[in-house]
Structure formats: structure tokens, C-alpha cells
Amino acid sequence: MSFSIFLQAVESLISIIIMVSLGYLLTKKGWFNQENASLLPKLVNYVALPTYMIWNLLSTFDKETFLPMFAGVIVPIASMLLSFIIAYVVSQVLNIGPQRKGTFRSLFFCSSSVFVGVPVNLALFGESSLPYVLVYFLANAFLFWTIGNYSISLDGRTAPAKLISVATIKRVFSPPFIGFTAAVLFILLDIHLPKFAMNTSKYLGGMTTPLSMLFIGISMFGVKLRNIKVSKDMIALLAGRFIISPLAVVLVTAFIPIPELMKKVFVIQAALPAMSQATVLAKVYEADTEYTALLVTVTTLCAVIAIPIYMAMI
Numbered sequence: 001m002s003f004s005i006f007l008q009a010v011e012s013l014i015s016i017i018i019m020v021s022l023g024y025l026l027t028k029k030g031w032f033n034q035e036n037a038s039l040l041p042k043l044v045n046y047v048a049l050p051t052y053m054i055w056n057l058l059s060t061f062d063k064e065t066f067l068p069m070f071a072g073v074i075v076p077i078a079s080m081l082l083s084f085i086i087a088y089v090v091s092q093v094l095n096i097g098p099q100r101k102g103t104f105r106s107l108f109f110c111s112s113s114v115f116v117g118v119p120v121n122l123a124l125f126g127e128s129s130l131p132y133v134l135v136y137f138l139a140n141a142f143l144f145w146t147i148g149n150y151s152i153s154l155d156g157r158t159a160p161a162k163l164i165s166v167a168t169i170k171r172v173f174s175p176p177f178i179g180f181t182a183a184v185l186f187i188l189l190d191i192h193l194p195k196f197a198m199n200t201s202k203y204l205g206g207m208t209t210p211l212s213m214l215f216i217g218i219s220m221f222g223v224k225l226r227n228i229k230v231s232k233d234m235i236a237l238l239a240g241r242f243i244i245s246p247l248a249v250v251l252v253t254a255f256i257p258i259p260e261l262m263k264k265v266f267v268i269q270a271a272l273p274a275m276s277q278a279t280v281l282a283k284v285y286e287a288d289t290e291y292t293a294l295l296v297t298v299t300t301l302c303a304v305i306a307i308p309i310y311m312a313m314i
Contacts, residue, residue: 015123017304019209019210019213019214019217020213020214020216020217020220020304021217022213022214022217023213023214023215023216023217023218023220023221024217024218024220024221025217026214026217026218027217027218027221028221032218037215037218040211040212040214040215040218041115041215043207043211044115044207044208044211044212044215045115045174045175045176046175047204047207048204048205048206048207048208048211049114049118049175049176049179049205049208050175050176050178050179050180050182051179051200051201051202051204051205052118052130052179052201052202052204052205052206052208053130053134053176053179053180053183053205054179054182054183054186054193054201054205055198055201055202055205056127056130056131056205057130057131057134057180057183057184057187058183058186058187058192058193058198059198060127060128060130060131061131061187062187062190063187063188063190066131066184066187066188069131069132069135069262070135070184072132072135072258072259072262073135073138073139074256075249075252075253075256075258075262075266076135076136076139076140076249076266076269076270077139077142077143078252078256079245079248079249079251079252079266079270080109080110080139080140080143080245080248080270081109081143082248082251082252083108083109083240083244083245083248083270084105084108084109084143084147086108086109086240086244086248087104087105087108087109087240088105090108090236090240091104091105091108094232094233094236096233098155099155099156099287099288100155100233100287100288100291101151101154101155102150102151102152102153102154102155102287103151103152103155103278103282103287103288103291103292103295104233104236104237104295105148105151106144106147106148106149106151106152106274106275106278107237107240107241107274107275107278107292107295107296107299108236108237108240108241108244108245108274109143109148109240109245110140110143110144110148110274110275110278111140111241111245111269111270111271111272111273111274111275112272112273112274112275112276112300113133113136113137113140113141113269113272114133114137114140114141114176115212115215115276116212116216116272116273116300116303117133117136117137117268117269117272118130118133118208118209118212119208119209119212119213120268120272120307121133121265121268121269122209123209124268124307124311125261125264125265128261129261129264129265132261132262132265132266133265133269134180135262136265136266136269136270137176137177137180137269138177138180140269140275141174141177144275144277148275148278148281149281152278152281152282152285152287152292153281153285153287155282155285155287155288156282156284156285156286156287157285157286157287216300219297219300220297220300220301228294228297228298233291233295234295234298237274237295237298237299238298238299238302241271241272241273241274241299241302241306242271242299242302242303242306245270245271246267246268246270246271246310248270249263249266249267249270250263250267253266267310268307268310268311271303271306271307271310272303272307273296273299273300273302273303274295274296274299274300275296276296278292278296279292279293279296
């Protein structure tokens with residue numbers, strides 16, 4: 001990999017770096033704090049992402065072009081299950097504590113495929129990548145809220161969660177998932193939304209990238225680097241997120257051919273930070289919340305280095 005190619009990959013992320021830095025600086029200036037910053041992910045999750053999915057899918061696909069693309073969901077499912085198996089073995093070999101094993105496994109095989117994945121892939125590949133981002137998101141959401149959720153619950157003091165339950169189904173059907181589902185139904189039923197609805201979805205969806213990046217900058221401001229201590233858990237998790245998970249996608253696509261852009265998007269999706277919702281679940285199940293938050297933060301920081309490297313490689 002030549003240095004010039006690496007620089008080109010870094011340049012494609014400059015806009016993201018600027019927005020993240022802006023979030024950091026505005027927090028330092030006192031514009032954002034722990035209370036008002038929580039509004040940003042709510043706007044992204046409940047407003048921007050669902051509307052952006054509707055606008056992008058309806059303006060990109062019809063029934064004939066959508067169904068072949070959707071068949072590629074088997075690749076992220078297979079690669080993530082492979083990563084989970086590896087995570088299980090690694091957690092046993094490293095003898096990770098009983099209150100941390102399930103959390104480690106969940107962080108190892110699931111990525112922040114929407115909140116970070118959407119803006120990163122839009123910056124790297126353009127709007128043509130979004131449908132593939134959403135395909136990976138479907139697999140990631142289903143496996144995180146089933147296997148990942150169950151694994152984290154085993155670490156807590158509360159009773160373990162059921163692998164499949166009404167609560168699990170409700171979590172899978174998040175606002176972005178509902179937006180995706182609505183768009184798919186419109187495509188399959190050949191329903192065309194009026195121009196004002198499409199324009200509204202486009203404008204609201206345009207908030208996705210800037211709000212997501214600002215929030216990441218806000219979150220990074222709260223990280224105390226002096227409290228981060230390198231451990232075997234951390235090294236293994238970083239290897240899982242940024243080496244093993246992307247390689248699992250490459251391995252699966254060697255047996256299941258998919259379009260080149262779809263493969264590139266899946267590799268980037270697999271090389272993203274761990275799911276931030278894992279910290280929330282750790283708190284709900286009374287697991288080790290501090291341990292979870294630390295590992296999520298470290299993977300977010302390291303992603304700034306890993307993503308341009310992968311972009312240059314692929």
C-alpha cells in the first residue's frame with residue numbers, strides 16, 4: 001500500500017474528522033453538556049435515519065433491483081456468527097472474568113453499523129453505498145438484540161434475558177428498522193410517495209451525518225485518556241473489531257460472491273467501533289458498565305486510524 005493511496009483514504013475522511021472535532025471543541029466551549037447532548041442521538045435515531053432510509057431507498061430502487069441486493073444479507077449474518085464463535089473461544093482462552101465474558105463477546109462481533117456506519121460509508125463511497133449499509137444493519141441489529149443482548153445479560157446480577165422475547169422483538173424494531181421496513185414495503189407494493197414527502201424525508205435525513213459526528217466528538221471529550229490502561233481484554237477486542245471481523249467478511253465472500261461495492265461496504269461495516277448500546281444494556285442488567293463503556297470508547301478512538309487503512313487496502 002503506497003503512502004499516496006493512504007493519504008487519499010485519509011482525505012475522504014477529512015469532513016468526518018472536521019465534524020467530530022467541531023463537536024469536541026463546542027463541548028469544550030460549554031455549548032454541549034451531558035444533558036443537552038443526549039438530544040442528538042435521539043434526533044438521529046428517531047427522525048434523521050428513518051427518513052433518510054425512506055428517501056434513499058425509494059429514490060434508488062424498484063422491485064426488480066431491490067430483491068437481488070437484499071439477498072446479500074446472508075454474508076453479514078454468516079460473518080458475524082463466525083466472529084461470535086471466535087469471540088467465545090477467545091474469551092475462554094483468556095479466562096475473562098464471569099461478569100465480563102458476555103459483554104466482551106457482544107462487543108467483539110457487533111459494530112455500530114448505523115450511527116457510525118451510515119456517515120462513514122457515505123463519506124467513503126457516496127449515496128450508492130447506503131442500501132448495502134442497511135443490509136448489514138439488519139443483520140447486525142437482529143444478532144445484537146438476540147445473541148448480543150443475551151450474552152450481556154449473563155454478566156449481570158439480574159435474571160438472564162430470553163434469547164427471543166417480546167422485548168427483544170421491540171428492540172429489533174427500532175425506528176431506523178421501521179423506516180427501512182416501510183421503504184421496503186413501498187418498493188414491493190410499487191407505492192410512490194408524493195414529491196413533498198420525498199423532499200421532507202431528504203431534508204430531515206440530511207441531519208444524519210452531521211449530528212452523528214458531532215455526538216461522537218462530544219463523547220470523545222468525556223474520555224480521560226489517563227484512565228485507559230491496556231489489558232489483554234482490550235487488545236483481543238481491538239483485534240476482533242478491526243482484524244478478525246473484517247477478515248470474516250472476506251472469508252465468507254470467498255464462498256458467497258456479491259457485488260464489489262457491497263463487499264467493500266461490508267468490510268468497512270465490520271471494522272467499525274463496538275455497539276454503543278452495549279453500555280446501556282450493561283447498566284440495565286447490572287453488569288460491569290464501566291468496563292463496557294471503556295471498551296466502546298477505545299474502539300471508537302481506534303476506528304479513526306483503522307477506517308482509512310481499510311479504505312486504502314480495499
